[in-house]
Amino acid sequence: MKVTRIAYSAQLNPGKYAAVMEQARRLGRVRSEVWQRYGSINGVGAGLRDRQVRDRWLADGTHALFGVLANAWKETVRDAMADIAASLAAAKVDVRRAISRRTSDPAERQRMFTALKADQWASDPFLARQMRKHWRRGRNRTHDQIVVRADKYNTALDGRGRLWLAIPGLEPRKMVRIPLSTAVAPTGTLRLILRGGRVEIHYQVDASQMRSSQRPCGDATVGVDKGYTEALTDSDGQPHGVQLGELLTRESDRLKERNRRRAKLRSIANNAALRGDHAKAHRIKVNNLGTVKRDRQAARHRARVRTEIFTAVHQVVDKANAVIAEDLTQRFTGRKNLPKNINRRLAAWTKGVTAEALRNVSERRGSALVHVNAAYTSQTCHRCARFGRRRGDRFHCTSCGVVWQADVNAAINILHRAGDPDIALHTPHHRVKQILQDRTDRHRTRLPVQDSSPATAGRRANYPNCSAINNS
Template sequence: MKVTRIAHSDRLNPGKYAALAEQARRLGQVRSAVWQRHGSVAGAGLTDRQVRDRWLADGTHQRFQVLANAWEETVRDAMTNIAANRAAAKVAVREAIRRHTSDPAEQKRLFTLLRADRWAEDRYLARQMRKHRKRGKNHTHDQIVVRADQHNTRADKHGRLWLAIPSLHLRRLVKIPLNTTVAPTGTLRLVLRDGRVEIHYQIDPAAMPTSQRPCGTSTVGVDKGYTEALTDSDGVHHGTGLGALLTAESDRIKERNRRRATLRSIANSAATRGNFAKSERIRRHNLGTAKRDRQAAKHRARVRTEIFTAVHAVVDKASTVVAEDLTKTFAGRKPLGKDMNRRLAGWTKGVTAEALKNVSERRGSVLVHVNAAYTSQVCSGCGAFGDRSGDRLHCTVCGVVWQADVNAAINVLQRHGDPDTTLHTPYRAVKQILQARANRHRTRLPVQDSSQAPAGRRANYPNRSVTSGK
């Protein structure tokens, strides 16, 4: 696993930026051609080397007017993106195969074809891939990929670091001043934004200070949240500033869009009256995207910092972190207001999933995904379904009021090692299992399966996190 670091250009000459922008535009055409020709079924099983050889044979590469190393690296990068697009679809197709047939031999045959990228040979697999894989299209025209042996760095007499990369012309380099004294290494990805260049490169995470921090020794369940990033099964909230951060940004965007809509209406009215000069001035000076993009990038950075800090705090005390799979999509059935829908739309569960995975790998802890169906609706004490109201869960059977996130985190931890509710158990089956267990608990019948948490684990949940339901 590698960690991405970003350096920035420092007071880059406008002429150099224009030359880089032209190179990125031409390489964007290369990406578009790769997606158009090989992003469909016809490109299944092809490698970037095979695409390169085809383009060299038919002369396709000549129409882009860029150096060979530049377009070859762009082809490789685009083919990697296409492969990732197909891999995401294969996850859903594997689930469809399990529902389609229970014959082990047939499942093995379909899985083998899917893994070998020969799914186009089977009509059922081809149909499922068309259903679950959306045809991609290139929208990237501001990036340059530079191979590791095609760039170099040098510091001037003032200690300023300069990065030299190939230009559009052979044996001519574009030298970019950097705002760091750490030289980027390996393959570089240059992203051009608003007159600045971002240099993305990867480093070994073992060299990072946070990777040297040891993980804890306990097993902890965590529940994602909106007000706080994570709540663990010990009742501790981590990343408590996340909710305020997301709410403030959502409300700011709402007000900004309201003002922009007013200005857009004024510009349209001016254009209707024939005052095109006024309309153009408003669009140029008041409806641009440069400031909006800078603010969005700053907000994303703050959110990532809050979430990664919360995950580090969890790993500080856990050698095993039990969590739900946040990469899966979910849809709530409860209708919400427009403001809440807007805030949840900006909710960063993808960042939380990334943080849990990366931090656990770097610091040596184990991340275990469990089936989280109904963990926020079931009492972790007796297993009965309770009444959820805000951040409280009232159990009508045992009369206890839980803090909802703490209760969910305990339920997530109890799912660890549960043989009945595996990660892929359908939620309807999970509900039946939970109701059956609750009925046995109410009738005081002995539990005959091995899915309940051990007595030692249940003892770790004292009633300090609950209040009496009086």
């Protein structure tokens, strides 16, 4: 398993940054040419490969138009062709959905799926029409990146212990040395991204060699529920990542105030432009409405949030060899239209970070991650399985008369859901609600559990319903 790491330049000379930026600008022209020529049916859609493109450019002299070294433009061609192939694969996902909606005949579906996978969709009118709809010609807007092959750069430490990265420049045998803010040398193919006078060096490392991957996992089975105040709460009642809510709230309040001030300044600049005072409007936009500082603050906030969430997941895996969680990659449409401030505080992007952390950390440390259907786990009591009322971080069971901590109650329900024979991962939420209500009615009337089929009876024998166990 590979994970991406980022190193940053430290106190980079403006002249060096300008030289690297010029090289990135020229390589951006290479990307644009690749997208323009081959980002269509006759290019990657026809099975064209990056090596064929390089051979063509060497034969017709196209490579001489860009003014960069051979390895630089060849790596850029390879990277751009990979981007085009990724956009093609994303379009095929939408086309597969269209095929499923168009016909229910298994043979016809299989025929179209096979033609789509083999890139033979151009001869089928329906597939060609759908591909033109979903795979539109792209345009390159990337003029700030350089891809450097593993054997084309070197690193060295100076007398003060600072690490320097030397990459090829625009002229043969002339390297550009970049000081780094870390003592860990990057490895493999590098992707240099230039932002706001600083160079980001992206590279991949083997996750098994990381120090955190050497830590053993626990031996328990734990259910976890994602929260806002804390990153995760486990079924043992222990919160993890307790600083997450404070981080999100503080950043949300800061963004609200900053955006209010920026909107006021933008209004002043617009009014000045309407009066003909373009010099004042320009000064405000240049000095007060820039994006460099804003982007750096956003990057620091995202890094702090990721650190808090990954630390929380490591704490869970320290005690668990099996983590039971809801599938956070699924999209759910909320029924309520929440105010902007609340939406900003909820920070939906943290759900994706939590899903990534659970998947990566579990895989690296040898813990099993089991996804379950989490429908109504926060609205039912884990002891009696009846519906109750949730208010904030408190869950009140109207049957038991007990008030539980809401996230702990949901985590226990998620743990129980792993052994539920009737509720699968993709069972619709309205069906889940009906199953839970039927169980409540049977418990209330003291009727035996009704088996819908021998197969269900067998599953229930192997995986008894946890709510029934708790009530027995």
